[in-house]
Amino acid sequence: MKYILNSREMKQCDSRTIEHYGLPSMVLMERAALSVVSFLHERDLWQKKIVILCGSGNNGGDGLAIARLLYLEGGQVSVFLVGDFSKASPENMAQQKICRQYGMELSSSTDTLADAQVIVDALFGIGLSRELGGDYPALLQEVNAMDAYRLAVDIPSGVSADDGQIMGQAFLADATITFAFAKVGQMLYPGKKYCGELIVSAIGIESCSLADQVLPCKSLEKEDLKQLPQASPDDHKGSRGKVLVIAGSEDMAGAAYLASKSALTSGAGMVKVYTPRCNRDIILTRFPEAILVTYDKWNEKQLLEELAWADAIAIGPGLGKSNLAENLVRTTLENAAVPMVVDADALGILAEHLQWLKKPHTETVITPHLGEMARLMGSPLMYVTDHKLSIAQDFARDYQVICALKDAATIVSVPYATTYINASGCSGMATAGSGDVLTGVIAGLIAQGLRPEDAASLGVYLHGLAGEEAARTEANLCMQAGDIIKGIKTIYQKEGR
Structure with missing residues (x-):
């Protein structure tokens, strides 16, 4: 039997792991990035032309860490920054700085998508709670129509982690790598369809990080x-x-x-x-x-x-x-x-x-x-x-x-x-x-x-x-x-x- 968490429960797990057990957020981010890179190696995708869509939150920070690891391995990886980075999370800002220190170029141009063979979605993660607006629906429609392998980090952007509903438009993934626990929205349709193949990766957040009062959903095995x-x-x-x-x-x-x-x-x-x-x-x-x-x-x-x-x-x-x-x-x-x-x-x-x-x-x-x-x-x-x-x-x-x-x-x-x-x-x-x-x-x-x-x-x-x-x-x-x-x-x- 395995736990299935909603966004609130997952955030509680994150916080308890960081604050109670003392595992730094950046360490969790690095472990998440390593799991995605390992997947790309296992599927023989890492040497293809990879574009990573990075938002300004911690999901985007995961994407930046993935990009850096691939870059240091000699991969053909490009970063497409999407959003308002004046409000970037501290971890995201730190990952940007590390990437630039290694000489990586971080782009905000849609030209980055040209000829992409693999598109990695690290725009929003599980924290999204409102319908997508601005340029995001058009961007997701564009990448969904491309002849490329699509991989989502944690959850496809636009899918509610709480109930699987599509918030206007969503990234249509061939596979999704989620961390620690599956999310409710990945198990229920239509979100399940947008996730494609679902892989749950252990990154150091364990069931002991569930708060005592939390009664999460479960799934039989x-x-x-x-x-x-x-x-x-x-x-x-x-x-x-x-x-x-x-x-x-x-x-x-x-x-x-x-x-x-x-x-x-x-x-x-x-x-x-x-x-x-x-x-x-x-x-x-x-x-x-x-x-x-x-x-x-x-x-x-x-x-x-x-x-x-x-x-x-x-x-x-x-x-x-x-x-x-x-x-x-x-x-x-x-x-x-x-x-x-x-x-x-x-x-x-x-x-x-x-x-x-x-x-x-x-x-x-x-x-x-x-x-x-x-x-x-x-x-x-x-x-x-x-x-x-x-x-x-x-x-x-x-x-x-x-x-x-x-x-x-x-x-x-x-x-x-x-x-x-x-x-x-x-x-x-x-x-x-x-x-x-x-x-x-x-x-x-x-x-x-x-x-x-x-x-x-x-x-x-x-x-x-x-x-x-x-x-x-x-x-x-x-x-x-x-x-x-x-x-x-x-x-x-x-x-x-």
């Missing part, structure tokens, strides 16, 4: 798969957990199948599908391992009996928005005594009855995509898209649910605790039924004993890795939700589960 349930020689189907999947409606048997199949594939011992009778033959044919309970009409007594059977409940995939579906959602929320995963049509029903979540309820994971989140919030989709992180955190806290806000980089927010930003997955997962699979995975992990917050974050990560596995054999555009389920099996096999 391969080593976190050790949290997956481990098969035991004395296991039996009852000991591995029971999942009740309340899903499906007429012509929507597929959603019930995918959610229940993925719950069993993720390790649950038994899965029971509660679905309309019209889905009986389809489920039994496609998924004979499932326990099937069907209904023709609303039957509260029957539902309460099934709720009492389960160790975890998944509700919503393919449920529809009928009066019967509304009764299913309301009764489940009011009577469930085990953790729930609420998805799809159940979220659409909740959007019209949010007061149900204000009542006491068992531990609940909701898994909305951006459109469903917009309906839950009663907000425009564009607003939700632009404020994904804060919306997931606020909703989780206000309604005391774990919110897994699905996107290309899914956010899992636990009330008053950690927020996870998922880094696994691929474009092929943008396919019908992918969300139903995720619902089943999370429910299956909960049934096996994982805490709901752990099941949600690990389930999202596992789901993404399974998609990556599927993409090894299937073209992204051809992937189907069933391929993700097969990918889960591959991950478990690799992990010895």
Whole structure:
């Protein structure tokens, strides 16, 4: 597991490293520059014609240090100073002086860009908090259009380190070298796209520099798969957990199948599908391992009996928005005594009855995509898209649910605790039924004993890795939700589960 910081948290780390541990700012700057130069060597780029765009702050100071190191190695490097250097930071001024002492020319002319093969962006760094104005948008448009390799120092200029939004215009990097920790804006779209390949470089700022009161975002890594349930020689189907999947409606048997199949594939011992009778033959044919309970009409007594059977409940995939579906959602929320995963049509029903979540309820994971989140919030989709992180955190806290806000980089927010930003997955997962699979995975992990917050974050990560596995054999555009389920099996096999 790794930390992901916003701009404020990163600045606190910088300050604590410098002031408490006594590591000078110029030393950190030199180490940052060395890491960039090492990257240029590794990629055989250092001998090409390199132009470094340097602003007047410490990010520009990093750029000046990079330029000097390359210059002393005999590299073809030019420095293009951009901005008001009468207000340059002390470190930036010191780096300028060092460069000039070595005989380097520092230019303020756009002619410097001519024939550049590599462009290094060291204009703003993580401190930028307003939309770019003046000549910057035109400059960034120009360099983005050039036939050159583009490398960003710490973060592409114009990308918000706090939420990944583009502040008017941004540097479109082929790669970004960031320092100490990844930043939130590098993990969320559209910022993630502008970063290109992301490399996190250690420069001497460690997790011990995080202030005690800081609760940064986190991202899971391969080593976190050790949290997956481990098969035991004395296991039996009852000991591995029971999942009740309340899903499906007429012509929507597929959603019930995918959610229940993925719950069993993720390790649950038994899965029971509660679905309309019209889905009986389809489920039994496609998924004979499932326990099937069907209904023709609303039957509260029957539902309460099934709720009492389960160790975890998944509700919503393919449920529809009928009066019967509304009764299913309301009764489940009011009577469930085990953790729930609420998805799809159940979220659409909740959007019209949010007061149900204000009542006491068992531990609940909701898994909305951006459109469903917009309906839950009663907000425009564009607003939700632009404020994904804060919306997931606020909703989780206000309604005391774990919110897994699905996107290309899914956010899992636990009330008053950690927020996870998922880094696994691929474009092929943008396919019908992918969300139903995720619902089943999370429910299956909960049934096996994982805490709901752990099941949600690990389930999202596992789901993404399974998609990556599927993409090894299937073209992204051809992937189907069933391929993700097969990918889960591959991950478990690799992990010895």
